[in-house]
Amino acid sequence: MAATRGMPSLDIMQKTQPDGNDQADGNQGRGDRPGNGKRGRGRPPGPDKAKRGTGRKLTLPPAVYQRLLLNSIEQSRSMSAIAAEILEAHLPALWIAGKRGSAPPAEE
16 A cells, blocks of 8 residues: 555554553643743843933944043942033033023132
């Protein structure tokens, strides 16, 4: 008897009887995992947006970026913290003229 294409011949396939050595306790197979089944995926969520600020784009020349990077490595601080400190020291204080109850910034 010739085997049909893709199917093994019938004389190869034999019925088997389970012996007592099988451990069919119901925990085998797909989907049955120990634990609650939830796995951690990716990195943990970061701080709330209110705490970390909003993203802004600032384009720097490569030489300035390298100096900022090296400075952050030397001080073991983030580049953002160092840039904020530099800008805070060198930018004038914000004052909106004509706003009630506000006075111009004090001269240093």
